[in-house]
Amino acid sequence: QVQLVESGGGSVQAGDSLRLSCTATGVTVSWYTINWFRQAPEKERELVASFDIKGPANILDSVKGRFTISRDNAKNTVYLQMNSLKPEDTAVYYCNTGNLWGQGTQVTVSS
Numbered sequence: 001q002v003q004l005v006e007s008g009g010g011s012v013q014a015g016d017s018l019r020l021s022c023t024a025t026g027v028t029v030s031w032y033t034i035n036w037f038r039q040a041p042e043k044e045r046e047l048v049a050s051f052d053i054k055g056p057a058n059i060l061d062s063v064k065g066r067f068t069i070s071r072d073n074a075k076n077t078v079y080l081q082m083n084s085l086k087p088e089d090t091a092v093y094y095c096n097t098g099n100l101w102g103q104g105t106q107v108t109v110s111s
Helices: none
Strands: 003-007 010-013 018-025 034-039 046-052 055-057 067-072 077-082 091-097 105-110
Touching: 003 091, 018 034, 018 091, 018 105, 034 077, 046 067, 046 077, 055 067
Parallel strands: 010 105
Antiparallel strands: 003 018, 018 077, 034 046, 034 091, 046 055, 067 077, 091 105
């Protein structure tokens, strides 16, 4: 079964950190560009960061310096380390490659 499974979301205070994980089955993450998107209520889905064959790419301006994307080939997992979280980071975060999407994980940041 080909799927992406996100985990690591939660409810935190502003300034806290979370690490999201995107674990793939049936697809090898090192072969594809893996993206993290997010969608806040009543807003369009936006690309947060990508990990392509050259490494991190497409980092959203509003998260630069706070979020880091990385990949563990042995675990077939892509991570999104989120530091200094802000209330405006509240959203459902999705992992994606091509037409394949995960189910999403909720991140809620309170002030």
